[in-house]
Amino acid sequence: MKKILFTIIYPFWFFLAKTWFGNMIMIPIILAPIPLLIYLIFPSLMMTTGEQAEGIGVGAGILTLLCSPLTGMMFGIIGDKLEINYKKWNY
Numbered sequence: 451m452k453k454i455l456f457t458i459i460y461p462f463w464f465f466l467a468k469t470w471f472g473n474m475i476m477i478p479i480i481l482a483p484i485p486l487l488i489y490l491i492f493p494s495l496m497m498t499t500g501e502q503a504e505g506i507g508v509g510a511g512i513l514t515l516l517c518s519p520l521t522g523m524m525f526g527i528i529g530d531k532l533e534i535n536y537k538k539w540n541y
Contacts, residue, residue, distance in 0.1 A: 453539070460532055467529045480521045484514040 466472040466479075488510055489496050495506050 456532075456535065456539070460536060463529055463532050476522075476525070480518050480525065481514055483521055484517050485510055488513075 466476055498506060
């Protein structure tokens with residue numbers, strides 16, 4: 451089961467981590483989790499309009515930019531673990 455799952459995940463991860471185009475695709479992937487979490491946890495915030503919505507948008511943008519290095523590091527750690535398992539299993 452591990453090898454089947456690894457066969458599916460690793461090629462995508464290799465594309466995203468090792469190619470120029472994959473790195474360009476990772477930019478929105480790294481920026482997306484915080485706004486997505488805000489939308490899932492507080493859906494009523496996304497329904498506001500007017501000046502309140504502007505303040506919420508600015509706050510979400512600042513929070514996203516502050517957390518993007520942590521999100522990038524998380525993806526880097528996952529990639530390192532995948533690469534280590536790839537070599538460990540002689541796959």
